[in-house]
Structures are given as C-alpha cells and as structure tokens.
Amino acid sequence: MNSNDQAITFGFTFGIYPLSVAGTPFGLAIGPQDNYDNIQSAMRDLRGEAKKLIPRTYLIYTKEWESKMFANADLYSRTSLMGDLTIGCGDWTNQSEPEIELESWLGFIRRIVQQYGTQLASLQITNEPNLSFMEGSKPYMMQALVEGVMTAKKEARELNLPIKIGFGSVPDSPVAVPHFWENLAKSGGNNFIDSVDFIGHNFYVDVFDEHPLDLKEISASVERILRNLREQDLVKAGIPASVPIRVTENGWPTGRNPVSNIDRTYEQQAKVLETIIHAIYTLRLELNITHYQLFGLRDADSSKDDLFHQYGILRDDYSKKPAYDTFKKLIQELGD
Numbered sequence: 001m002n003s004n005d006q007a008i009t010f011g012f013t014f015g016i017y018p019l020s021v022a023g024t025p026f027g028l029a030i031g032p033q034d035n036y037d038n039i040q041s042a043m044r045d046l047r048g049e050a051k052k053l054i055p056r057t058y059l060i061y062t063k064e065w066e067s068k069m070f071a072n073a074d075l076y077s078r079t080s081l082m083g084d085l086t087i088g089c090g091d092w093t094n095q096s097e098p099e100i101e102l103e104s105w106l107g108f109i110r111r112i113v114q115q116y117g118t119q120l121a122s123l124q125i126t127n128e129p130n131l132s133f134m135e136g137s138k139p140y141m142m143q144a145l146v147e148g149v150m151t152a153k154k155e156a157r158e159l160n161l162p163i164k165i166g167f168g169s170v171p172d173s174p175v176a177v178p179h180f181w182e183n184l185a186k187s188g189g190n191n192f193i194d195s196v197d198f199i200g201h202n203f204y205v206d207v208f209d210e211h212p213l214d215l216k217e218i219s220a221s222v223e224r225i226l227r228n229l230r231e232q233d234l235v236k237a238g239i240p241a242s243v244p245i246r247v248t249e250n251g252w253p254t255g256r257n258p259v260s261n262i263d264r265t266y267e268q269q270a271k272v273l274e275t276i277i278h279a280i281y282t283l284r285l286e287l288n289i290t291h292y293q294l295f296g297l298r299d300a301d302s303s304k305d306d307l308f309h310q311y312g313i314l315r316d317d318y319s320k321k322p323a324y325d326t327f328k329k330l331i332q333e334l335g336d
Contacts, residue, residue: 017296031301153195200248
C-alpha cells in the first residue's frame, strides 16, 4: 500500500456521549440514573477488538458550580470516561448571571489540565459559543473562548501533554450569534490560531425542522453545513484548512417532534444516522474532518415521548434500538 492509498482509506475517529442527561433550551432532560457497568459494556461492544470509540463528556463552568464540576470530573476519571472533554461556560438559563471572573475561569481550566491531563485525548473550550440563546447569550463568551483556548494550550505544552485543544461551534442560522467568525478573527490573533488543534461543530440535521427531510435532502444538508464551516466561516476567522474539523455533536432522536408533532421511529433513526455518517465520511479528506461523535448512547428517559429525552441508540434501560447495531457496523467499517 502506498501513501496515497493510506490517505484514501484513512478512517474516522468515532466518539460518543455516554451519559444520559441532555441539555435543552429549557433546562436539562433527565431520567433514570446512569449505570456505569452498562456504559462500559456498551462501549466495549461498539468498538470491538480493534477500533477506537472515545467518550465525549462535559463540564459546565460557573463559579458557583466549580466544586460540583470537579466532582463530576473525578467521576469521569474513575469510570474511564475522560477521553474527549468539553468545558462549557456560563449558566444560559440565568439571565442575571454576573460577568465571568476571568481568572477563576482560566484557573479552572489549568487545574483540569493539571489533574486529569494524562487521561485526556482532547480538551474543547466552549461547546456552542455562537448559539445566541445558550452560551452565545453571554457577553463575555468571546473573551472566555479566546483566553481559555490559549490557557489550555499553554498549560498542556508546559506539562508536555499531547492534548488536542479546540473550541466549539454551531452552523450559521437565525439563532446564531451575528458576525461571530469575523469577531473571532479580531479577538484571536496569531497566538490563538497557533493554540487551536481542531474546531468542534455541533449540528442536528432533520431534528428541529417543521417538515421531515428525505434521505437525499439529509445528505445535501450535511454537505452544505460542513462546506459553509470550512469554506466560509473558518476563512473569515483566519483559521487555516490544515486545522481539522470534528463533528462533535450529531444525532437523530426518536420520539415526537414538539414543533411538527410528527413521531420519529426507531427504524428511521437507524437509516438517518447511517445516511449522515456516510455523507460526512465522504467529505472527510476534502474538508479535513477527523472525528464523528454521536449524541448519544442512551435516552435520558424513554418513557417521555418528546425528542429531547430520546437521543440514545439505547433505551434508558440499556436495551438496543436498531440504530445501535447500525452504529456498531459503521465503527467497524469506517473507524480507525
């Protein structure tokens, strides 16, 4: 096999959100408690003997939540779920939240790298900083992102840890923060660009639309979203094409769409996820996409019929939906 053949066949790194709690615009979707033995069993089964499947977990920083977040980090550490960690910033449900204490925020990032860095494959600073009704609603978010990324990279370099550092984003839309990428270019600078190892992109095709898409429309939507990010948004931000994109949140929940009132079946979930993942895989070399991370492993609460509680490829008792075996097959076929 020559080097060109290796490039052509190089696969994704797959990941998955392994827990049950899901953030929504209205707060948290919660249900039965996580079973960590079942989580580890499913992770082993999905990746098989030879493939990677990296857990993606979250901490959400506010000064008031700091001790709770370290407790969560300890739990992730004990249960081997610390692979790809995202640190979100701010309580978007609290409109009266005060300005961020920047040094406390940066100190939190340093301590995470110091205490858990040997277990981290990557650290993403902010999850959806350009989503206007969540992180992007905070006036301090741009500074938190830029300073946070540079601080994380500096700490990792000083400790000689090979942690990839990145930040999150969502597609441009009416609910995205206007001029986010242009403002990032103004705020960032060379030191920031030099600190960025990847851009995480969260997107959900055919989830919140009023009218369902057919499979061809879904593939076209995936391509449009990823081309817009690479060819427009990242160019505006001054981020070169050599910096990889990661699809860091993507999924297709079952249940009922609260807007269209249309039921979403288990069988549809399997077909749509396969279509989305193949569409991203086809673009991986041209657009430099290295990771696909599914949201998520398990429903928050399978007894509730709204889609926010049914993102999983497992039900809340860890029994399989059809999409579980579909995702397992794709990991074996397309994963590295």
